[in-house]
Amino acid sequence: MRGETENVVVQKHATFEKNKAIQKEDPFIEDEELKERRTNRLSVLGRVMVGVLLVVAWELFTRIGILDSYYWSSPTTIVQTGITSITEGTLIQDLFYTSGATVLGFILGTFIGSLLGLSFWWSDLYSNIAEPYIVAFNAIPKLALAPVLVIMFGIGFSSKVVLAFLMTVIVTAVAAHSGVKSVDKDLEKMLFSLGAKRKQVFSKVVVPSAMPWIVSSLKINIALALAGTIVGEFISSRYGIGRMILYAGQIMDTDLVWLGVVVLSMLSILMYLGTVWLEKLLLRGQVTQK
Amino acid sequence: MSKLEFVNGSKIFKKNGQETVALEKTNLSIEEGKFVSIIGPSGCGKSTLFNMIAGLLQPTTGQILLDGKNIVGKSGQVGYMLQKDLLLPWRTIVSNIILGMELRGVPKKEAEGRALPLMKKYGLGGFEYHYPNELSGGMRQRAALLRTLLYDQDVILLDEPFGALDAQTRLMMQTWLLQIWGDFKKTVLFVTHDIDEAIYLSDEIYVLSPRPGRLKEIVPVHLPRPRDENTLSSDEFVHLKQKLLGMLKEDQERLQKVE
Numbered sequence: 001m002r003g004e005t006e007n008v009v010v011q012k013h014a015t016f017e018k019n020k021a022i023q024k025e026d027p028f029i030e031d032e033e034l035k036e037r038r039t040n041r042l043s044v045l046g047r048v049m050v051g052v053l054l055v056v057a058w059e060l061f062t063r064i065g066i067l068d069s070y071y072w073s074s075p076t077t078i079v080q081t082g083i084t085s086i087t088e089g090t091l092i093q094d095l096f097y098t099s100g101a102t103v104l105g106f107i108l109g110t111f112i113g114s115l116l117g118l119s120f121w122w123s124d125l126y127s128n129i130a131e132p133y134i135v136a137f138n139a140i141p142k143l144a145l146a147p148v149l150v151i152m153f154g155i156g157f158s159s160k161v162v163l164a165f166l167m168t169v170i171v172t173a174v175a176a177h178s179g180v181k182s183v184d185k186d187l188e189k190m191l192f193s194l195g196a197k198r199k200q201v202f203s204k205v206v207v208p209s210a211m212p213w214i215v216s217s218l219k220i221n222i223a224l225a226l227a228g229t230i231v232g233e234f235i236s237s238r239y240g241i242g243r244m245i246l247y248a249g250q251i252m253d254t255d256l257v258w259l260g261v262v263v264l265s266m267l268s269i270l271m272y273l274g275t276v277w278l279e280k281l282l283l284r285g286q287v288t289q290k
Numbered sequence: 291m292s293k294l295e296f297v298n299g300s301k302i303f304k305k306n307g308q309e310t311v312a313l314e315k316t317n318l319s320i321e322e323g324k325f326v327s328i329i330g331p332s333g334c335g336k337s338t339l340f341n342m343i344a345g346l347l348q349p350t351t352g353q354i355l356l357d358g359k360n361i362v363g364k365s366g367q368v369g370y371m372l373q374k375d376l377l378l379p380w381r382t383i384v385s386n387i388i389l390g391m392e393l394r395g396v397p398k399k400e401a402e403g404r405a406l407p408l409m410k411k412y413g414l415g416g417f418e419y420h421y422p423n424e425l426s427g428g429m430r431q432r433a434a435l436l437r438t439l440l441y442d443q444d445v446i447l448l449d450e451p452f453g454a455l456d457a458q459t460r461l462m463m464q465t466w467l468l469q470i471w472g473d474f475k476k477t478v479l480f481v482t483h484d485i486d487e488a489i490y491l492s493d494e495i496y497v498l499s500p501r502p503g504r505l506k507e508i509v510p511v512h513l514p515r516p517r518d519e520n521t522l523s524s525d526e527f528v529h530l531k532q533k534l535l536g537m538l539k540e541d542q543e544r545l546q547k548v549e
Contacts, residue, residue, distance in 0.1 A: 184376075186372060186374055186376055187376055187378070189346060189372075190370075190372065190376040191389075191393070192346060192365050192366075193344050193345075193346060193365055193366065193369075193370035194366060194370075194389060194390045194393050194441055195365060195366020195367075195390075195393060195394065195441075196366075196393045200393055204378070204389075204393075205378070208378070208380050
């Protein structure tokens with residue numbers, strides 16, 4: 001009797017094991033998304049690790065003297081300098097000053113540049129006359145003009161905005177002009193055949209067609225605008241991260257220079273993310289077409 | 291009275307200092323509600339003719355009369371659809387379809403109110419708020435044609451609208467077009483170089499001849515309507531096809547001799 005039950009139990013156990021084995025042998029389903037998620041997770045992890053490694057190496061090398069901490073500062077010193085600059089200095093005000101001038105110049109430059117580039121659609125004659133001047137103006141190293149601009153607009157906020165503006169306006173105009181040139185002529189023809197007026201063709205076909213070109217210049221523009229602002233602050237200014245770096249250099253406070261560079265880098269990344277968001281906003285609908 | 295007339299119309303282009311006759315003096319007269327096809331090899335002035343009727347090109351000589359009124363150089367008087375669907379990629383299908391009405395100033399709500407039921411009826415139901423890239427070629431052509439129809443002109447010009455579609459989709463679209471034509475009672479001018487398509491769809495076929503472009507012959511089609519796949523194998527269909535093939539072949543041989 002007992003032996004029988006044992007036997008049954010053993011048998012049951014055997015079928016259970018078998019089922020488990022079958023269950024383990026999952027059918028292979030191609031799942032691109034899962035693969036992608038895995039790769040994404042691993043790349044995020046990898047990115048963070050590389051970053052941490054670099055910072056740790058920087059700290060370590062300056063501590064043990066492979067890198068001279070007088071020139072290279074060190075992450076911890078930079079953080080400490082940052083805290084004192086925030087609490088006792090004017091770091092926050094400087095940050096607002098620099099980012100304000102950059103963003104304002106960027107917005108003005110992008111907006112006016114777009115209008116300028118798009119306006120070339122209206123007349124071939126006008127566009128042909130203007131083209132060499134656009135190329136010439138693009139070739140001028142605008143930063144070299146900075147001293148004149150500071151004399152013209154003063155050492156205040158406006159000279160920085162003007163520099164950021166000049167850095168971006170032509171780049172955008174050139175991009176928008178390329179966009180205008182690439183508009184599908186048949187689309188224009190189709191709209192005219194539907195009885196559209198020129199301004200309707202402009203707003204319904206030309207502007208949306210050129211939008212990806214304008215948008216593609218945004219990321220470059222924000223970096224250019226920042227460079228313009230900083231050079232403006234280098235030349236002459238009472239506030240701003242650029243002025244702080246220049247001052248720190250003059251009194252040979254390398255920790256403060258490094259702090260300025262780190263803060264500017266973070267600002268640059270933040271503004272870059274801003275343009276990514278702006279890109280999504282401006283290309284709604286167009287993104288789905290790809 | 292004819293719906294659309296092209297009286298003594300011609301077009302000469304000048305390129306590299308040389309004058310090219312795109313279309314010799316031609317007379318067309320199209321009756322209201324007819325389906326007229328224009329066939330001929332490339333370079334016979336089909337597209338030039340259409341661009342002139344659509345008001346996008348100025349004829350060298352002649353008049354274009356719509357209901358007896360001269361429409362030379364006036365765009366927007368007839369519906370015009372090209373081989374490419376030319377849907378705006380950043381607009382949904384429904385807002386592409388109402389484009390013509392929108393340009394005329396019809397409020398968006400009202401325009402959509404007219405477009406949506408038609409989209410359902412003519413095989414675009416469920417795709418109203420999709421973007422053009424999400425649709426097949428046939429679907430996109432349907433949307434483009436509905437856009438042309440909703441522009442509300444009595445005459446519509448179709449320039450090889452099914453040229454880029456595969457054979458099966460093409461046949462389906464032709465039947466679909468006949469259905470729409472029957473419902474809307476428009477006067478249709480249809481350019482194609484597919485002889486089968488021309489016979490299957492038309493009341494009359496204008497055969498154009500190239501270099502210089504000119505009207506060679508007008509061939510009436512007396513096949514009974516409604517037409518379906520069986521029409522394609524009827525005796526009269528085959529007879530007409532042979533006749534048209536013969537005409538196009540003459541032109542080809544003539545051109546080869548010139549070259």
